[in-house]
Amino acid sequence: MDLIYSTSLVICLLSSAIFFILMFYASLIFWSEKENNAALKSIAIAVILPLPYLFSWIYNWEILALILSLDLLLTTILFFLPFPTSKNITEDFPNHQIDERNTMFSRNELEPGSDRYKDYYKQYPEKKILDDAFRKEAGLTSKRSIFYNTLAFAAANASFYTISQLGNAVEDTVHPEKQDISSKYMATFLQEWGKKLGAMEIGFTKLSDYHYYSHKGRGETYGKEITNHHKYAIAFTVEMTREMVTAAPQASIVMESGQQYLEAGRIAVQIAQFLRNLGYPARAHIDGNYQVVCPLVARDAGLGEIGRMGLLMTPRKGPRVRLGVITTDFEFPVHKWNKNHSLLDFCNRCKKCADVCPSKSISWNPPKEINGVKRWQINSESCFTYWCKAGTDCGRCMATCPYSHPDNLLHNSIRWGIKHSPLFRRIAVPLDDFFYGRKPKSAKMPKWILDKK
Ligand code: SF4
Ligand code: SF4
Known part of the structure; x- marks a missing residue:
């Protein structure tokens, strides 16, 4: 049992570090996209999300560490479960020519x-x-x-x-x-x-x-x-x-x-x-x-x-x-x-x-x-x-369109998740809404187009 508890504590320490690095990286990407709201949300999550994992490790809360580790394991398994994906959403071959x-x-x-x-x-x-x-x-x-x-x-x-x-x-x-x-x-x-x-x-x-x-x-x-x-x-x-x-x-x-x-x-x-x-x-x-x-x-x-x-x-x-x-x-x-x-x-x-x-x-x-x-x-x-x-x-x-986001590690990882995990497809839209907004405002045009001087 001691081995299980100590492994859970190590998992918690590693998870807190990984969560922080991932969310901090996401916030940098959002800043670079000039998506300031998304960047702030990301920073807030980078600070808050790792806390339970970090405290479990610092204060040696073995039971909480075990629960958090099992939760992580179950969530990871869920993401790769083959939930049904409809194969017939659209049909492919028109039977007529367009004028x-x-x-x-x-x-x-x-x-x-x-x-x-x-x-x-x-x-x-x-x-x-x-x-x-x-x-x-x-x-x-x-x-x-x-x-x-x-x-x-x-x-x-x-x-x-x-x-x-x-x-x-x-x-x-x-x-x-x-x-x-x-x-x-x-x-x-x-x-x-x-x-x-x-x-x-x-x-x-x-x-x-x-x-x-x-x-x-x-x-x-x-x-x-x-x-x-x-x-x-x-x-x-x-x-x-x-x-x-x-x-x-x-x-x-x-x-x-x-x-x-x-x-x-x-x-x-x-x-x-x-x-x-x-x-x-x-x-x-x-x-x-x-x-x-x-x-x-x-x-x-x-x-x-x-x-x-x-x-x-x-x-x-x-x-x-x-x-x-x-x-x-x-x-x-x-x-x-x-x-x-x-x-x-x-x-x-x-x-x-x-x-x-x-x-x-x-x-x-x-x-x-x-x-x-x-x-x-x-x-x-x-x-x-x-x-x-x-x-x-x-x-x-x-x-x-969420698919229009830039071609970088953050968005490519999300596209990878959408491609490979039916569960991730279900949460990717709410996630996109959370960071970018359901109806995001148009960005400002580049300054050199706006500049009338
Ligand atoms: S009006 Fe604009 S947003 Fe609507 S379908 Fe046409 S191009 Fe797309
Ligand atoms: S429904 Fe979403 S993914 Fe599909 S075209 Fe519209 S914005 Fe893009």
Whole structure:
């Protein structure tokens, strides 16, 4: 018995030290994120939590030491018990193609009174009232919008302009001589080179019809049926900088979106040209000039899952990414895609994005069947109408998502816990609420954007 008591006392001493170090480290991370409330809470816990363990050891309270040690052991076991995780939260394979003309960006480009405008609303009269609502608002990057900022909006528009200039480079002549390259070598080369170009995660997938829009909805080729399907795709993510995202829906978010769409577009154009140089047809899919539904391609390439807010949720940066896609006929090695059940299970419980959405466009409910497939769908009309009021692409959902926290040891450990422990998934949301708040306020924009001197 003496041995059990003395072991318990040592466990208490070690636990008090570990708790203090962990919570103190967490507070430093929160300070670095400028999350002062979270840092103070963390310091308070660093001081209070170790006390019972420390006192047990100092005053030789053997019974309490034994109880605390057994409690620790039981809690550790509980975290690794295989509580049930639903495997069918969403379904994966849409059975139809999306028509790009129905997307909000496409509808936003319809000029009132034009033939396209008349044709579209003749076909979809029910959408006319919904679209009139966003047309009444100031519009994206408009001077009359809520979050107008002269320099930030000019910078965002400069990025979107630069992307539009890449339009001619998405497709081009293919070199007549095809190089014989093994798919494994090509994939490894692109994984490494893509990262040098600025991509974060890169994956490959075989394409199905549902990855392609049925018809073009933007630009000169509006209404054209998309028929020239490549068989493979490379998908990649680029990171949205956290300090620009956490101030969403203020002007920094649209600046960052423009910048990262440009980054994704530039990388996609470069990789597509690289493949054409080697004799393989390839097309870059860039902002305003897509033939594919990027989140579906990226998901099937193994880069993440499509979450409650309808965006790709990546395991490392959550939705705080933009996507790039290149389609090609080069035959890439395709690995079996493993569905990320833990991410979807967490998303099903969390609902934080639904709580903060200013236009209440995100559902609090579990996924439901839409066009024969069980999934989440946001109300894209009310979301876009808010964008047109705000003048930015909002991004409050992206900024608030617990998966969007920075890529560091603290948050990666939490992501590890979410992935591996069903019990931890249940407590991770209340923990996030405790430290960051259930409806955290938008952060201040970086000073250099705010500074008007
Ligand atoms: S905020 Fe929560 S519910 Fe919303 S997408 Fe992120 S994990 Fe899912
Ligand atoms: S972008 Fe804004 S308005 Fe749209 S769903 Fe997200 S939080 Fe809601």
